[in-house]
Amino acid sequence: MTAQVRNTAALRAANSAAPAELRAPRLVLEANATFAVAWREVLRAIKSRQMIAINIIFPVLFMGIMGGMIQQNLGKGLPYAYLPFMLVGMVAQTMYQGGMIGVTTLVEERENGFTAELFVAPITRYTVLLGRIIGSSIASMVSLVGVLAMIFVMQIPVNFGDILRVLALAPILAFAGGALGVLFIGFVHDPKVADVGSMLVVMPQMFLAGSLIPNAGSTGILGIATKLMPLTYVIDLARNVFYMGKPEYSAVVQYPLALDIAVTVGMFVAFLVVGTLMFVRADRDR
Amino acid sequence: MEPIITVEHLTKRYKKAAVAAVDDISFEVEPGELFAFLGPNGAGKTTTISILTTTLAKTSGHVRVAGHDLDADATGVRRNIGIIFQNPSVDQHLSAEENIRLHVGLYGTYSYRPIYRLMPADYRQRIERLASVVGLEGQLGTPLKSYSGGMKRKLEIVRSLMHRPRVLFLDEPTAGLDPVSRASLWEYLRQVREEEGTTVFLTTHYLDEAEDSDRVCVIDHGRISRLETPAELKRQLLERVILLDALDRDGLIAELRGLGAEVGLDESSGLLRVPFDGKTPQSLIARIVTPLTVLRVSDPSLEEAYVALLRESDSESEEVAA
Numbered sequence: 001m002t003a004q005v006r007n008t009a010a011l012r013a014a015n016s017a018a019p020a021e022l023r024a025p026r027l028v029l030e031a032n033a034t035f036a037v038a039w040r041e042v043l044r045a046i047k048s049r050q051m052i053a054i055n056i057i058f059p060v061l062f063m064g065i066m067g068g069m070i071q072q073n074l075g076k077g078l079p080y081a082y083l084p085f086m087l088v089g090m091v092a093q094t095m096y097q098g099g100m101i102g103v104t105t106l107v108e109e110r111e112n113g114f115t116a117e118l119f120v121a122p123i124t125r126y127t128v129l130l131g132r133i134i135g136s137s138i139a140s141m142v143s144l145v146g147v148l149a150m151i152f153v154m155q156i157p158v159n160f161g162d163i164l165r166v167l168a169l170a171p172i173l174a175f176a177g178g179a180l181g182v183l184f185i186g187f188v189h190d191p192k193v194a195d196v197g198s199m200l201v202v203m204p205q206m207f208l209a210g211s212l213i214p215n216a217g218s219t220g221i222l223g224i225a226t227k228l229m230p231l232t233y234v235i236d237l238a239r240n241v242f243y244m245g246k247p248e249y250s251a252v253v254q255y256p257l258a259l260d261i262a263v264t265v266g267m268f269v270a271f272l273v274v275g276t277l278m279f280v281r282a283d284r285d286r
Numbered sequence: 287m288e289p290i291i292t293v294e295h296l297t298k299r300y301k302k303a304a305v306a307a308v309d310d311i312s313f314e315v316e317p318g319e320l321f322a323f324l325g326p327n328g329a330g331k332t333t334t335i336s337i338l339t340t341t342l343a344k345t346s347g348h349v350r351v352a353g354h355d356l357d358a359d360a361t362g363v364r365r366n367i368g369i370i371f372q373n374p375s376v377d378q379h380l381s382a383e384e385n386i387r388l389h390v391g392l393y394g395t396y397s398y399r400p401i402y403r404l405m406p407a408d409y410r411q412r413i414e415r416l417a418s419v420v421g422l423e424g425q426l427g428t429p430l431k432s433y434s435g436g437m438k439r440k441l442e443i444v445r446s447l448m449h450r451p452r453v454l455f456l457d458e459p460t461a462g463l464d465p466v467s468r469a470s471l472w473e474y475l476r477q478v479r480e481e482e483g484t485t486v487f488l489t490t491h492y493l494d495e496a497e498d499s500d501r502v503c504v505i506d507h508g509r510i511s512r513l514e515t516p517a518e519l520k521r522q523l524l525e526r527v528i529l530l531d532a533l534d535r536d537g538l539i540a541e542l543r544g545l546g547a548e549v550g551l552d553e554s555s556g557l558l559r560v561p562f563d564g565k566t567p568q569s570l571i572a573r574i575v576t577p578l579t580v581l582r583v584s585d586p587s588l589e590e591a592y593v594a595l596l597r598e599s600d601s602e603s604e605e606v607a608a
Contacts, residue, residue, distance in 0.1 A: 024394065029394035032391055032394055032397060032398050033391055033392045033394065033398075035391065035398050036387070036388050036391025036392055037388075037391075037392070039398070040380065040384075042400075043379070043380060043384060044377070044379045044380070047379055047380075047429075048379065112373075113371060113373040113374070113375045114376070114377055116341060116369075116371050116375045117371075117375040117376075117389070117392075118392065119341055120339050120341055120367070121389075121392035122361045122362075122364040122365035122392075122394070123361075123392060123394075124361075
């Protein structure tokens with residue numbers, strides 16, 4: 001048998017095994033694609049041992065060094081225990097940041113051509129970006145390992161039931177960051193600019209939104225800036241859930257739970273819609 | 287039968303560009319056709335293919351692919367096409383199988399499962415068999431970082447066919463591949479066309495790959511300059527000639543002229559040159575009695591015709607500019 005005859009026979013056999021397209025409602029097809037895109041992110045996260053190490057070490061260093069210094073030098077002046085305050089802030093920030101950075105890497109993938117494979121598929125752009133946000137959110141859970149390990153290392157006095165409530169919020173926290181990432185890539189198209197730009201978006205929020213440094217007493221320009229930071233409401237939402245029913249609630253939490261939820265959900269929808277439109281337009285309307 | 291691709295007055299002008307990258311082009315592609323879309327760098331090939339595959343917005347014009355209007359039903363267009371991009375579009379961090387699994391998940395060809403073993407048996411059978419066809423058997427689980435350029439192209443071809451597209455767009459699919467990889471890819475594509483009747487829309491700089499196409503469309507400066515079969519294009523642009531010589535060259539020239547042949551001198555070879563368009567070379571050769579020292583029949587290639595066409599186009603542009 002010649003190679004060509006053998007190949008033709010194999011191809012015929014392969015095609016006979018090929019199914020018709022999934023006969024499913026559009027919504028099911030979009031959900032299937034969302035799962036596929038999300039799982040790709042998880043696979044990538046699992047396969048990169050260096051990134052896993054960095055994602056775990058980064059919050060450990062941040063909490064251990066910066067959080068430790070603040071606790072030792074300024075913590076005693078606060079009307080509440082600083083370390084649990086910092087812990088909840090870091091959980092929220094880690095998830096938010098992970099969601100955002102995971103999405104902004106799409107700019108790099110657009111440059112190296114991989115987004116073409118995603119955007120010629122018969123699914124909506126929202127599906128691609130939503131899958132990306134979900135996948136990045138799951139992948140950023142890895143970073144929480146480092147954050148939670150610091151409970152034991154720094155002997156942070158927390159009730160695990162309270163922490164579990166915050167962890168249950170983790171996907172929402174990451175989705176909020178992912179949506180900001182979508183808005184970001186809607187306007188930034190150069191991978192080098194995206195690398196620096198994403199840090200410019202993350203860093204001010206890290207200090208102004210109160211993840212590590214208390215910001216309730218901020219006034220003037222800084223006071224306005226803290227209120228403009230999307231992360232402020234995400235962190236406050238996490239603290240709302242953590243401190244609910246505790247005596248220090250009013251000293252720590254800045255806004256009502258409903259307001260935090262409304263701002264977080266509102267920003268998620270607005271950022272996702274505007275960012276997707278801008279991203280697609282930038283890609284197609286050259 | 288309705289054309290599988292219809293392009294009418296398609297124009298694309300990039301933002302801030304002085305001239306249109308694609309300037310009012312129209313053509314049709316028939317189902318099952320191997321349609322070669324050729325042109326020099328910057329002629330508008332990739333722009334056109336990007337518009338037809340919905341990744342780039344057009345400025346004006348009308349496009350239908352596989353019965354779906356590009357403006358009204360871009361998803362319908364995407365569902366019926368497969369694409370192999372000019373630059374490999376694979377995720378290096380995943381294995382070959384994971385790239386393909388992502389693809390079938392995006393197209394809804396199979397229900398997506400996070401682990402290969404959980405994927406439907408149909409999927410596992412098909413991917414194993416296709417891998418054996420292109421010679422990737424036993425390597426589907428290997429990270430793509432260890433794949434050669436040829437292996438990645440083979441993977442992209444398998445991937446692009448998993449959802450059984452009606453039209454396959456190949457944008458310079460063999461760029462950078464070694465001759466053996468090129469040959470095996472084309473063998474596989476020939477089988478696919480034979481088996482599934484897939485329409486192939488090809489852009490390439492390797493003109494020998496377009497020799498077997500049903501029609502050749504040449505685009506230059508954003509406009510279509512020719513749309514013919516390869517044979518017709520060659521016939522229109524190049525002479526088919528006999529190159530010959532004899533020790534008694536003067537005697538041979540006189541004999542050829544006596545037979546009604548136009549005799550010239552071929553500058554590159556220094557041999558006598560006799561066009562035979564419209565006849566067979568044998569009709570002339572059989573009547574020559576002068577002993578020949580050299581006899582060659584020159585049947586021009588598509589590449590020669592293409593180069594002649596572009597030169598003709600360039601000289602026309604220079605005349606217009608002058």
